[in-house]
Amino acid sequence: MTEEHRIHWREDFPIGQEEDQYVTRREFTRFLALASGAVLIGNGYFVLRRKQQSEQAAEPVEIAGAASLQPGRALLFYYPTPSDPALLIRLQSGQYVAYRQRCTHLSCPVLYSEERNRLECPCHNGMFDAATGQVLAGPPPRPLPRIALHVEEGRVLATGVIGS
């Protein structure tokens, strides 16, 4: 094989392996930077939701039907937005307590058990104390977020969400 034949393949493949690696890494780094921006936008979403929630929670909302709630019974209501279900419970002592209905494990709706006086998550058997919202058993990592209540003249008002 002559010298001229030997160098023909170089003309067909003019990009060296090193250069190819460099370009691939550079492009991948650019893609990662794009992903970084997307993650930042994701974090920004939680900041916006926080702002929205603080604006909505500023106004107390009356819970309809709370006055006629018997001790040992629970009532479903929505607070602070119409897409946030919550449970108002009247304890045997007559005191009112309210929690968000989402389990702190995987957000399944929790249900009030009158017999056991506790909130139970049917998905993974998480259990919460009805009086305090503390975890009694199961996989939930945190207590249920509590809803601050204000009782005046027989009316029950939800005034804010207390984080766990």
Place this chain on the structure above:
Amino acid sequence: MRLRSPRPDRMQQKTEGASAVLIMVLILLLLQLWLLNIAMEAFMAANNSLAVPTFLASAFCFALTLYALKALASLDKEGKSGR
């Protein structure tokens, strides 16, 4: 006919530089994903106090990523002017 030498040493340096930037950006992205996870967990628990700090930390990581991209661009320019 004689082809120009591709100067493998210079190219290797550039590739190593790009690899270093890539690793740095990758670590920053993992850190950002961890921060996003924290923010999401806190949000699910109705604890909004972590939303702003995690956002600021994530923004700092993003700024560092952009700086790394700038370094990569200067590496590119260097390579072109060196030809």
